[in-house]
Amino acid sequence: MLMARVQKGAHAAFDQLVERHLRPIHAYSYRLCRSRTDADDLAQETFLKVWQRAETWQAGPVRVSTWLHRIAHNTFIDAWRRRDNAEPLDDENAIDLPAEDGAADSQKNTAAEISKALDTLPLNQRTAVALSLINGFSMEETAVIMGLTPHAVESLIARARRALRKHAEHAYRKESQAP
Amino acid sequence: MNLNTFLDLLDQYGPEPANWPEAERESMLALLQDSPEAARELAISRDIASELALLEHSVTPGLKGRIVALAAAHQPSPFDRFFDQFLGWLTAAFWRPALLSVAPLALGTLLGMALPATSSDTEPSLDIAGLLLDEVYTHYE
Numbered sequence: 590m591l592m593a594r595v596q597k598g599a600h601a602a603f604d605q606l607v608e609r610h611l612r613p614i615h616a617y618s619y620r621l622c623r624s625r626t627d628a629d630d631l632a633q634e635t636f637l638k639v640w641q642r643a644e645t646w647q648a649g650p651v652r653v654s655t656w657l658h659r660i661a662h663n664t665f666i667d668a669w670r671r672r673d674n675a676e677p678l679d680d681e682n683a684i685d686l687p688a689e690d691g692a693a694d695s696q697k698n699t700a701a702e703i704s705k706a707l708d709t710l711p712l713n714q715r716t717a718v719a720l721s722l723i724n725g726f727s728m729e730e731t732a733v734i735m736g737l738t739p740h741a742v743e744s745l746i747a748r749a750r751r752a753l754r755k756h757a758e759h760a761y762r763k764e765s766q767a768p
Numbered sequence: 769m770n771l772n773t774f775l776d777l778l779d780q781y782g783p784e785p786a787n788w789p790e791a792e793r794e795s796m797l798a799l800l801q802d803s804p805e806a807a808r809e810l811a812i813s814r815d816i817a818s819e820l821a822l823l824e825h826s827v828t829p830g831l832k833g834r835i836v837a838l839a840a841a842h843q844p845s846p847f848d849r850f851f852d853q854f855l856g857w858l859t860a861a862f863w864r865p866a867l868l869s870v871a872p873l874a875l876g877t878l879l880g881m882a883l884p885a886t887s888s889d890t891e892p893s894l895d896i897a898g899l900l901l902d903e904v905y906t907h908y909e
Contacts, residue, residue, distance in 0.1 A: 600839075604836050612827050616823075632827075633835050637835070637839060637842060640842070642848075643844075700819050700822060702819075703816060703820060704823060707820075722817065722820045723823055743780065748779070754775075754813055754816065757815065757816055761812070
């Protein structure tokens with residue numbers, strides 16, 4: 590068990606843990622922060638907390654990756670609450686926003702286009718999509734990470750899917766109207 | 769089924785028919801045969817789902833080395849380790865039911881110790897009643 594060795598303070602085990610989980614944690618951090626520098630800081634803080642508080646980990650039904658994402662999530666939310674001009678956690682009005690002009694200029698609905706559309710979603714919806722549809726967590730695991738009920742996560746994902754669909758529709762329409 | 773209901777269910781359950789609720793699946797599939805609009809929305813949803821699943825992400829070069837070096841410089845103190853170990857033991861799943869069942873007993877004991885004894889409550893009351901009765905008798909005598 591890798592975590593058991595990390596709990597005993599084994600540097601090699603911690604190195605292995607970072608190697609194994611840094612990419613998904615950094616990807617998730619990037620979805621939350623929308624900035625590479627902030628994502629670097631968040632991932633770094635997350636792993637430092639893991640190292641210093643490794644004793645709080647208990648083997649059980651929760652996977653290590655779920656536990657790590659929960660630490661990253663809580664670390665981000667703490668920092669986000671301290672910010673004065675924080676973006677709204679879940680802005681209902683943002684759901685039906687049309688695609689940005691820059692997005693419509695694109696010739697194809699590429700991954701970059703989807704990524705850009707994802708960044709326009711309110712924080713809570715973006716978080717649920719990043720965990721469930723990108724990082725592959727189940728509804729229950731996503732709920733554990735976000736500290737919500739599975740039903741609330743389902744609702745966030747449904748609203749995000751609708752917003753992304755409308756965004757894509759808008760981009761397709763622009764594309765078909767282009768000369 | 770109309771298009772709006774179809775879109776609501778599509779957003780809720782995603783583009784894979786296998787994930788659609790059994791009670792609605794046939795109506796949704798039937799609508800897909802009749803409505804080009806529904807088929808187009810399903811195709812868009814499928815595109816989005818596959819693009820999301822394939823989103824690539826690269827970690828900033830050198831970040832892993834920075835994290836490992838930082839951890840080496842921030843070794844947790846033995847006190848922190850002991851405290852976290854104790855906290856972990858206290859909240860372990862095995863102990864939770866036991867702690868939960870002991871909680872009412874502990875609360876009752878604490879309340880019992882905090883409140884004054886019942887006998888000392890009633891005795892002064894009887895004394896006051898006696899004095900009042902004495903006063904009434906004296907008045908009528």
